[in-house]
Amino acid sequence: MKTASYDQMIVEAESLAPDLVRRSFLDRLRSYVPFLIGVAIFVWICIDVDIAPAMFLSGFSRLGDFLGNMFPPSSGGQLLRILNALVETFGMAFAGTFLGVVFAIPLGIIGAKNIVSFGPVHFVIRRVFDFFRGIPALVWALILVTAFGLGPFAGVIALALADIPVLSKLYAEAIENVDRKPIEGLRAAGCGRLDVIRYGIAPQVTPIILSQALYYLESNFRNAAILGVVGAGGIGFELEERIRIFAFDEVAFIILLFMVAVAVLDSISGHLRQKLA
């Protein structure tokens, strides 16, 4: 009974406005066209990078061997050396973040629209930040190792250089989003420029600066772990050496140790960041 009336309603509706009840095949096809074009481009790109299925198979079988060799993980009797490298990695991350923050604060101030309000200058400064943001730490490290020689010094500078544009942008945004009311209150009470910065802007901006710095410390610790691959110090060197000689039990040990260290650092820094917020 009910279904009959329902069907009747459908028929009635279709006769009234055929396009609203059931879309025509052509109409449906048209809505799929962008999707199909996307799929076609994707497939073309996949074919263009030229990945042979044979490579896939042999690669996965080799990867399986590697993973099999990873257990049980072993320190290879060099626990102290590995721990030392891990601590050095943290040192690099801290020094890099510190330098990054120190340089990013003045740059962030310059990049803030409410400090340098002249439009074109603001635009150019921001685009300069955006431009340098594209260079990854490893690319900096590759060239700095050639300039300064092997060792963590180049790594620290690379980390700092990779962070400065991003941090500057974040700090500039933090300064732009400052609440105007405390500043106006201080002005009304007759405070000078320095007092306005000290009591009006700094209390609002400092927590953001510190929590972003902590966040970048976490990310730098991860980045610092790979700079050793190009000779810029830290745990990456130990890791690459062992991968090169296929000592995967030791590789697994270092990776697990590193993951624990990352988890510890993340939870400490997350705790501190929560306190700041």
Add this chain to the structure above:
Amino acid sequence: MPAILPGGGSKRVVETFETERQAILRRRRTGFALGFLGIGALFLWSFTTSEIIGTPHSTDPLSRLGDFLARMNPDLRGETLFEDANTDGSFLSWFYGWQIWLAALWETLQIAIISSVLGAFLAVPIAMMMSRNLMPISSVRFVLRRILEAIRTLPDLIVALILVAAFGVGPLAGIITITLSTTARLGKLYSEVNENADMRQMEGVKAAGASWWSQIRYGIFPQVVPNYASYAMLKFEGNIGAAAALGIIGAGGIGIELSRAITYTLFADYLAILLLMTCMIFVIDMASEWIRHRLIGVSASGAI
């Protein structure tokens, strides 16, 4: 309102206020002092272990940097700037390898596109299984969350080092690495988007007798897809840089050219490749940011 209180009372109020204020100030100052000491100690220690201070440098690093920059200078000369590649000091002789470099850049871009697309789509079902409102079995959510967390902890390049050893030098190792990290990062972000979705729409579709797939398709997707796309674009921007860096350890693309230039001490080449790469990343970043703002605009108007 101390004025209403009798004389003695207001004095006591002022006293307790004053002592509490002093106590708070003292606590804050010790906190500051401890923070400063801690950061200062870490600063000294980290700058010493990373050989910035306290290590006798054989030469002054600043002068070495100056030397180095001088070697990077491509020696452009004004009068021959627009001559062909065989003339010294021309622009084309500096960028003599531009065809190879652009091909390598295109490969980097391909790695980023393939792995971003794969990761963005793989993350959708995983995120659904990780969202509290779509996945009723808590153990599945827990296990997936821990797995993705573990993957996010690993830096891309460590995974890539192992994969390059397994798959050989070439873009495949890079694609697999970045796909993994994209899936892990987007999976978490997507699941947060899912959990913030308005469930009433899904219930409405369910009440109309729709199947589970239709509930997701018409109740959830219209709410979350603009945010998914915006996150995926954001990750894509990062993936181009990551793909470029992965090339340095042999995972295909422009990174291989960069490390070759360094190995053969062709520093002017390095600068040229770096400029090409940075320009490409810059242009794509700008375009993608524009698209993302439009997407977020769409989602915002959809919410109204």
